[in-house]
Structure formats: structure tokens, C-alpha cells
Amino acid sequence: MSAAPETSAEYIKHHLTNLTFGQFPEGHEHAGHWGFAHSMQDAASFGFWSINVDSMLFSIGLGLLFVWMFRKAAKTATAGVPGGWQNFVEWVIEFIDDSVRGSFSGKNMLVAPLALTIFMWIFFMNLMDLIPVDWLPVVAGVAGVGHLKIVPSTDPNITFGLSLSVFALVLYYSFKIKGPGGFAAELTLTPFQSQNKLVQLLFIPINLLLEGVTLISKPVSLSLRLFGNMYAGEMIFILIALMYGGGVVLGAFGGLLQLGWAIFHILIITLQAFIFMVLTIVYLDMASQAHH
């Protein structure tokens, strides 16, 4: 709790506000200047050209941490008795390898590394959720930073960034493997088909609508599922943290609740990272299947 006395609603909103950098609009006291938002309203008024500095910082930092840790394991890998870390990395890679072999039927050198990156990166980002919600924001508050949201996957910008990158790959492989004609045929000639040419012509807009919705819903559901789960989990952690302000008995009960929810949350964060990875593999598999 960085700002002194505040209501529970203010406390919740403070925890759900990103550290946003952007240009203040007309009518604001700092109009025309670039700077950090002081409240949710400020952040909303920045419009499109603003950036959530905390999300970027933590997501890129965790991505680099993943690369560095796995690189270290690869550099020091030994054929003799492996250490604990090497064992863990081997286990993760075998697990990803099994998943990719199980669901991806084509030949593609990109899919397995992509799946590994997605799984570990999202897992690390979700893992930030287990750090008690007040620790880092209070440290940041002492250092003079007003808002700090440490879980990048509770920011829809990050999850949409991930899912739209996957979507771009899906479109790329659809065009490359099926060809523009094959991809267009898939979008317009299924699921309704007819031998009669005229009826088939009538089916084309219906098919395009159905398949178009299916295609667009992939990145949207992929990112919103991850975002929603992490946001809800973070929300519950914040509500539990509110109980610490309510005396010894309520605080102790809150501590128990936090422990229980954190243990349950370990399942959720792993599961969501795994589901994001599996669905990425499945979507890329669907994109890589030549039309039959």
C-alpha cells in the first residue's frame, strides 16, 4: 500500500493500473508533454500511442532470463552425471518434444522451438503471479514509481501480442503450404458443398462467413483465455491481500487463503501455459495440412 489511507476499491484499482508512458492530451494540466500516467484515467486518455513500461520490462526480462538459463544448461551439458538443472531442462525439452510429435504431423523446424519458447515464457510470466502482490509495488513506490503491475500476462497487450504473432505464423504457413488458391478454397468451399454449381456459388458467402469467424476467433480466444485466467487469479490475490488490513484474525485467515490459492494457482499457471502451447501447435498443424 504505497499511497497512505485509501479505500479497498482504490487499493484494487491501484494494483490493476499499469505504468503507462505516453503523451498527455489537450485539456490536461501537462498537455502535450510525454510522461507517465498518474491514474487509470490518464492511461486511458493517452490513446493508441502509449506503452505499458512495466509489462514490457518484465516480459522482455523474463524472456531473456529463459534464454540465458536454457543456454547455460546447453553450454554446460555433460554426457556424464548431469546436474539438477540439466535434468530439468532435458525433462522440459522431452516433454515439449512429445507434445509436438503427438499433435504436429508435418515437417517444420520452427514448431518445436516455438512451442518451447511459448511454454517457458508464458510459464515464467504467469509465475510472477505467485509473488505476493504488495512486495514489488511497495519497493517501486519507495523508489518513486507510482504504479507497477508485475504480471505481464495480466496485460491484454502482452497476450494479444503473443496470439497475434501465432496468428501471423498460421496465415504465413497457410499461404505457403496450401497456396493462395488452396487457402481460399478452404475458406470458401467448406463446410457446405454441393455438386450443383449454382448451389455451390450460393454457399460461398455462407462458408466464408463461417470459416472467417472460425479463423478470427483463434487469436482472440487464445489471448483472452490466458489474460482472463491470469487477471482473475491476480484479482483474487489482491482481494486476499486486502484482508491483511483487517486485524490479526482476519489477517491469519487471509494468510491461509493466500497459501491455498497460491498452491491451486500453480496448477492453473502451468495448465494455461501448456494449453497456449498445445493450441499453437494444433493451429499450426491445421495450417500445414495440404488440402485433400
Next chain:
Amino acid sequence: MENALLYIAGGLMMGLGALGAAVGIGILGGRFLEGAARQPELIPMLRTQFFIVMGLVDAVPMIAVGLAMYVMFAVVGG
């Protein structure tokens, strides 16, 4: 009065979400046990698939719970 409606909205979000998740996970778990009883050697594969689908079924109600909490504590309180 407006607050009362917001509380009802939060209650509905949580309740209906729980209803859907209960039915979905109930059917899923039942089928998993059926499959496991019929072919015990497939249990590891079935368990993986079970958890994938459980994550999919579980996601939407969990989101509803989070949003309901937000409505009830942050929107009403603020």
C-alpha cells in the same frame, strides 16, 4: 439501487459460470473414468488430454469469477 443491481450481476456471473463449469467438468471426469476403467493402459494419455480439456472448460468460468469480483469490490466500492 444501482449497487443492488451490480451485486445481482456479480452473483449471476459467478453462479451461472459455476453451473456451466460443474456440468462440463462432471461430464468430462465421468468420461475420463469410463475410459480409464475400460482401457487402464491408456490412463497417462487420457490424463494429459483430460487436463487440456479441463483447462479449456475451466477458463471461461474462472474469467467470470474474476470479473464478478471486480464488479462487486472495485466498481461498487469505488
